[in-house]
Amino acid sequence: MIDGRAAARAVRAELQERVVRLRERGTVPGLGILLVGDFAPSHVYVRSKEKACAATGIDVDTVRLPANATRDEMAAAVARWNQDRAVHGMIVQLPLPGGIESNDLIDLIDPDKDADGLTPVSLGRLLAGRPRFVPATPAGIVELLVRYQIPISGAHVVIVGRGALVGRPLASLLLQRGARADSTVTVCHSRSRGLADLCRSAEILVVAAGRAGLVSGEMVSDGVVVIDAGTNRTEKGLVGDVDFESVAARARAITPVPGGVGPMTVAMLLANLVRAAELQTGLG
Numbered sequence: 501m502i503d504g505r506a507a508a509r510a511v512r513a514e515l516q517e518r519v520v521r522l523r524e525r526g527t528v529p530g531l532g533i534l535l536v537g538d539f540a541p542s543h544v545y546v547r548s549k550e551k552a553c554a555a556t557g558i559d560v561d562t563v564r565l566p567a568n569a570t571r572d573e574m575a576a577a578v579a580r581w582n583q584d585r586a587v588h589g590m591i592v593q594l595p596l597p598g599g600i601e602s603n604d605l606i607d608l609i610d611p612d613k614d615a616d617g618l619t620p621v622s623l624g625r626l627l628a629g630r631p632r633f634v635p636a637t638p639a640g641i642v643e644l645l646v647r648y649q650i651p652i653s654g655a656h657v658v659i660v661g662r663g664a665l666v667g668r669p670l671a672s673l674l675l676q677r678g679a680r681a682d683s684t685v686t687v688c689h690s691r692s693r694g695l696a697d698l699c700r701s702a703e704i705l706v707v708a709a710g711r712a713g714l715v716s717g718e719m720v721s722d723g724v725v726v727i728d729a730g731t732n733r734t735e736k737g738l739v740g741d742v743d744f745e746s747v748a749a750r751a752r753a754i755t756p757v758p759g760g761v762g763p764m765t766v767a768m769l770l771a772n773l774v775r776a777a778e779l780q781t782g783l784g
Contacts, residue, residue, distance in 0.1 A: 501753070501754065501755075501756060502644055502648050502727070502753050502754060502755045502756075502760060503759065503760075504640075504644060504755060504756075504759055504760040504761055504762060504763040504764045505759050505763045507643065507644055507647050507648075507763070507764060507767075508640075508763035508764050508766065508767040510647070511643065511764070511767040511768070511770075511771065512552065512555065512556050512767055512770065515556050515767075515770055515771060515774050516556050516557060518774050518778065519556055519557040519558065519774060520557070521783070522774070522777055522778065522781065522783065523557065525781065525783070527777060527781045528557075528558075528559050528586070529557070529558045529559065529588050529589075529773055529774055529776075529777040530558070530559040530560070530561065530584075530586045530587045530588050530589075530777075531549075531553055531558055531559070531560050531561070531587070531588070531589050531590065531591070531615060531770075531773050532560075532561045532562075532563070532577070532581040532584075532587045532589070532590035532591070533546055533549065533550070533560060533561070533562040533563070533590070533591055533593060534563050534565070534574060534577050534578065534590070534591070534592045534593060534605075535562060535563070535564045535565070535593045536564075536565045536566075536567065536569055536574060536593070536596055536597060536600070537565075537566070537567035537596070537597040538566075538567055539595065539597075541731075541733070542593050542594075542595070545593065546562060546593055548766055549591075549766055549769065550562060552766050552767070552770060553770065556770055558770060558773060558774075559586070561581070561587060563577040565577075567597040568597075571600055571604065571605075574592075574596075574600065574605055575605065575608055578590065578592070578605060578608045578609055579608065581613065582608075582609070582610045582613065585780075587613065588613060588773060588776045588777040588780055589613045589614065589615030589772060589773040589776040589777070590609060590613055590614075590615060591615050591616045591769065592605050592606055592609075592616070594665075606618050606619055607619065607620065611633075612776065612779065612780065613776055614633045614772075614776075615633065615769055615772045615773045615776060616633075616635065616636060616769065616772070617633040617634045617635040617636065617639070617669070617772060618635055618664075618665075622634075622635075623635075623669065623672075626669060626672045626673065627672050629676055629677070631673070631676070632775075633772045633775070633776065634669065634673060634768070634772070635665060635666070635669045636765045636766070636768040636769040636772065637665060637666050637670075637708075637729060637761060637764075637765045637768075638666060638669045638670035638673050639673070639768040639771070639772075640761055640764030640765045640767065640768040641666075641670060641706060641727050641729065641761060641764070642670075642673060642674070642680055642681075643764060643767075643768060644727065644755065644760075644761070644764055645704070645725070645727075646680055648753060650704065650725050650753065652674065652679070652680060652681060652682070652683055652704070653678075653679050653680075653681070653682040653683070654682060654683070654684070655683050655684070655703045655704050656683070656684045656685075656686070656701060656702055656703045656704070657674055657683045657684070657685050657686070657702065657703070657704040657705075657706065658685075658686045658688060658698055658699055658701060658702035658704070658705050658706070659671055659685065659686070659687045659688065659706045659708065660688045660689075660695070660699065660705070660706070660707045660708065660709050660714065660715065660741070661688075661689065661706075661707065661708035661709040661710070661729075661741075662687050662688075662689040663708060663710075666706075666708035666729050667687060667689075667706075667708050668687070670706060670708075671685045671687050683704075686698060686701070686702075689709075690709075695719070696718070696719040699715060699719040699720055700719060700720060700721045701721075702720070702721070702724055703724065703725065704724070704725045704726075704727070705720060705724050705725070705726050705727070706726075706727040706729060707726070707727070707728050707729060707730055707740070707741040707742050708729035708730060708741065709730065709741050710730060710732070710741065711730070711732070711741055712730070712732035712734055712739050712740070712741065713739070713741070713742070713743045714730075714741045714742070715741060715742045715743065715747060716743045716746050716747065717743065717745075717746025717747050717749055717750055718746070719747075720747055720750050720751065721750070722750050723750075723751075723752045724750065724751050724752060725751065725752055725753045725754070726742060726747055726748075726751045726753070726754040726755070727754075727755050727760070727761060728740035728741055728742040728744075728754070728755050728756075728757050728760060728761065729741070729761045730742070730757065731757065731758075731762065738757060738758050739757055740755075740756075740757030740760075742754070742757075744756065744757070
C-alpha cells in the first residue's frame with residue numbers, strides 16, 4: 501500500500517524547516533485561495549488546504565464568493581493578491597460555477613505566484629523542460645513514486661486520462677531528463693482503442709479519467725504499480741477510478757482512495773507556495 505497520508509506528513513515536515521528559515525528572515529509565506537460557489541467538495545478541499553497551511557506555518561487569505569459572483573469580482577481578488585507582497589502564491593479552487601471560464605482567471609495570475617502550476621507560463625516551462633511550479637497532483641504522484649523507491653527512469657508509464665490538471669502535465673513531467681523522470685510514456689483517453697491491452701503493458705499505471713471503477717483487475721499485469729488519481733463520490737462513498745480489490749490482488753503497489761494521491765496534492769501545493777516565497781525573497 502502506498503500511503504499518501506504518511507508521505508504528505510513527511511513532505512510537510514520538510515517544508516516546515518524551510519518555513520522556519522523564511523520566518524527567521526522576516527517572511528511569513530502567504531497563500532491566497534479563491535473559493536466561489538457552494539460546491540460541497542470544493543469547500544472540503546479548501547478546509548484541508550487551510551488546515552495544512554496552518555500546521556506548516558503558512559498564512560492563508562481565503563476569499564469566498566457566492567455562486568452568482570461576477571467575473572470582475574473574482575478578477576479583483578486575483579489582482580489584489582498579485583500586488584500584495586505578503587501573498588506569495590494563489591490558487592483558484594476548481595471547478596468554478598457554470599458560465600465562468602476558469603482559464604480566463606488563471607491567465608490573470610502572476611506566474612511568479614502560481615501555486616497551482618496552471619498558468620500558461622508554468623505549463624510552458626514544464627513542456628520546455630525547465631519546470632518551476634509543477635501542477636500539484638502530477639508533482640505529488642512523482643513524489644510518491646520516489647519516496648516509495650519505485651524506479652521511474654526507463655519505466656513504461658501508462659496514463660489513463662489526458663486532462664489539463666493531471667494527465668497532460670504528468671506526461672510532460674515524466675518525460676523530463678533525470679532520475680525522477682526519463683520514462684517512456686503512453687497517454688490513453690476515451691478514444692483510445694484497446695485500452696485493456698494498453699493498461700496491461702504498463703509497469704506503472706496512472707489512472708486519472710474521472711470514471712469510478714474504470715480499470716479492473718483483468719486489465720493489469722502482475723507486479724504493476726498503480727496510482728489511482730480518481731476521486732468519485734458514489735453511494736458507497738469516495739472511490740477512485742480503479743476497482744481497488746481486483747487490481748490490488750495483482751499489483752506490486754497501489755494507492756488507496758482516499759488516502760493516496762489526494763494528501764500529496766495538498767502537500768505539493770504547499771511546496772510550490774514555499775518555493776515561490778523563497779524565490780520572491782531571494783532565498784530560492
